[in-house]
Amino acid sequence: MSTDRTLAKAASQVYAANLLEASKAKGNILEITAEMEQIFSTVIGNVDLRNTLSDHAIPVTTRQSIASEVFAGYDEVLLAVFSVIVQRNDIMLLSRVAEAYLELAEQALGAIxxxxxxxxxxxxxxxxxxKDKYAAQLGSDVILxxxxxxxxxxxIILSTHGRRIDASVVSQxxxxxxxLSKRN
Amino acid sequence: MKRTFGHKAGIAGASAALAASALTMLASPVLAFASEATEAAAESEENPLALLIPNPGEFIPMLVGFIVLWIILAKVGWPTITAMLDKRVNTIKDSLEQAEAAKVESERLLAEHKAQLEDAKKQAAQIIADAKVSAESIRAQIQAKAQDESSAMIAKAQAAIQSEKKAAIAELQSSVADLSVAVAGRVVGQDLSDAQHRKIVEHYLAEAGSFDVN
Structure with missing residues (x-):
C-alpha cells in the first residue's frame, strides 16, 4: 500500500513536471493551472466520464479521442498530458497531479x-x-x-493549497x- | 294381599254364623207366632199384665235358641270377629306407626330441606356479595385503566400538539429566515454598485482571518 502511494506520488510528479516544463516553454504557467483544474474537476466530478475514461473494455484510442473531444479548446500541452494519463489509466491520480503541479508552479514562480x-x-x-496582507502572513510573494x-x-473568497477563507455575503x-432557523 | 284375604275369610265366617243363628231363631218361633198371636190377643183382653209376663212356651225355646246362638257365636263368630278386629287394630296401628314414621321422616326431610334452603340462601347471598365485590373491583380497575389511558392519550396529544407547534414555529422561522436571506441577497446582489462591492471586499478583507488560522 505504501509502495502504491509512493509510486502514485512519483507518477504524479512526473506528469506535473512534464506539464510544468511545457507550460514554462509556452510561458503560461498560471493559465495552464486554471485549465488543468477545470479539466480535472470536471472528470472527478462526473462519474460517467470518469468511468468511461478508465474503462479497460474501451480501446485506449477511443478513450483518448473522447477526452480530446470533451475538452477541445483547452491548451494543447495540457490535453497531451491528460491523454497520456488516460492512456496509462491514471485517472485516479488527477488530484495528486494537480497538487504536484501547483507546488512546482509556485516553486517556478517563486510565489504562492x-x-x-x-x-x-x-x-x-x-x-x-x-497581496500585502497574505504575503506577510505566508512569508512569500503572492500571485492572485x-x-x-x-x-x-x-x-470575497480566498483559497490556496486546500485552505479557504470564505468572507462572501452568501456564506454570511x-x-x-x-x-435564525435554529433559534427557538 | 294376604292380610286382605284373611280379613275377607273372617268376614265370611262371621256372616255364616249370623245367618245360622238367624235361621235358628226364625225356624222355631215362626210357627208359634201364628197360633200364639191369637192366644195372646185373647189373654190381653182378659189380663193386661199378661203382656208383660213371658210365656214359658215361647220363652224357653227362645232362650234355648239364644243360648245355641250364643254358643255358636262364641265358638265360631267371636274368635273370627276378634281376630279380624285385632288384625284390623294391628293394621290401623301399623298404619298409624307408618304414618307417624312417615310424618317424622317428612318432618326430618322438611327440616333438612329447610336447612338446605337456608344454606342455599346463604350461599346465594354470599355469591351475590362476592359478585358485588368482584364487580366493584372490576369496575374500579376499568375506571383506573380508562383513567390511565385517557391520561396517556391526553399527554400524547399534548406532546403531539407541542411537537407540531414547535415544528410549525421552526418551519415558520426557517421560512422567515429563508425569505429574509433571499431578500437580503437580492438587495445586496442587485442594488450595490461595483464600488460598493469593492468597499465590502475591502471591509471583509480587514476582518478576514489568515490561512493558518483557518
Missing part, C-alpha cells in the same frame, strides 16, 4: 498562488491590499488568480439563516 473570487473584478488597490462569481453576492447570509 491564491485563488480570489469576488462579484466584481478586483482593482489595483484591492490587489495590493490582498482572480475569478468573478455573481453567485457569492458580495465579499447562510450563517444568518442557519442561526
Amino acid at each position: 498562488i491564491i485563488d480570489v473570487t469576488t462579484v466584481v473584478s478586483l482593482d489595483d488597490d484591492l490587489r495590493r491590499i490582498i 488568480r482572480e475569478h468573478v462569481d455573481k453567485g457569492i453576492l458580495g465579499g 447570509l447562510e450563517n444568518a439563516r442557519v442561526t
Whole structure:
C-alpha cells in the first residue's frame, strides 16, 4: 500500500513536471493551472466520464479521442498530458497531479498562488491590499488568480493549497439563516 | 294381599254364623207366632199384665235358641270377629306407626330441606356479595385503566400538539429566515454598485482571518 502511494506520488510528479516544463516553454504557467483544474474537476466530478475514461473494455484510442473531444479548446500541452494519463489509466491520480503541479508552479514562480473570487473584478488597490496582507502572513510573494462569481453576492473568497477563507455575503447570509432557523 | 284375604275369610265366617243363628231363631218361633198371636190377643183382653209376663212356651225355646246362638257365636263368630278386629287394630296401628314414621321422616326431610334452603340462601347471598365485590373491583380497575389511558392519550396529544407547534414555529422561522436571506441577497446582489462591492471586499478583507488560522 505504501509502495502504491509512493509510486502514485512519483507518477504524479512526473506528469506535473512534464506539464510544468511545457507550460514554462509556452510561458503560461498560471493559465495552464486554471485549465488543468477545470479539466480535472470536471472528470472527478462526473462519474460517467470518469468511468468511461478508465474503462479497460474501451480501446485506449477511443478513450483518448473522447477526452480530446470533451475538452477541445483547452491548451494543447495540457490535453497531451491528460491523454497520456488516460492512456496509462491514471485517472485516479488527477488530484495528486494537480497538487504536484501547483507546488512546482509556485516553486517556478517563486510565489504562492491564491485563488480570489469576488462579484466584481478586483482593482489595483484591492490587489495590493490582498497581496500585502497574505504575503506577510505566508512569508512569500503572492500571485492572485482572480475569478468573478455573481453567485457569492458580495465579499470575497480566498483559497490556496486546500485552505479557504470564505468572507462572501452568501456564506454570511447562510450563517444568518442557519442561526435564525435554529433559534427557538 | 294376604292380610286382605284373611280379613275377607273372617268376614265370611262371621256372616255364616249370623245367618245360622238367624235361621235358628226364625225356624222355631215362626210357627208359634201364628197360633200364639191369637192366644195372646185373647189373654190381653182378659189380663193386661199378661203382656208383660213371658210365656214359658215361647220363652224357653227362645232362650234355648239364644243360648245355641250364643254358643255358636262364641265358638265360631267371636274368635273370627276378634281376630279380624285385632288384625284390623294391628293394621290401623301399623298404619298409624307408618304414618307417624312417615310424618317424622317428612318432618326430618322438611327440616333438612329447610336447612338446605337456608344454606342455599346463604350461599346465594354470599355469591351475590362476592359478585358485588368482584364487580366493584372490576369496575374500579376499568375506571383506573380508562383513567390511565385517557391520561396517556391526553399527554400524547399534548406532546403531539407541542411537537407540531414547535415544528410549525421552526418551519415558520426557517421560512422567515429563508425569505429574509433571499431578500437580503437580492438587495445586496442587485442594488450595490461595483464600488460598493469593492468597499465590502475591502471591509471583509480587514476582518478576514489568515490561512493558518483557518
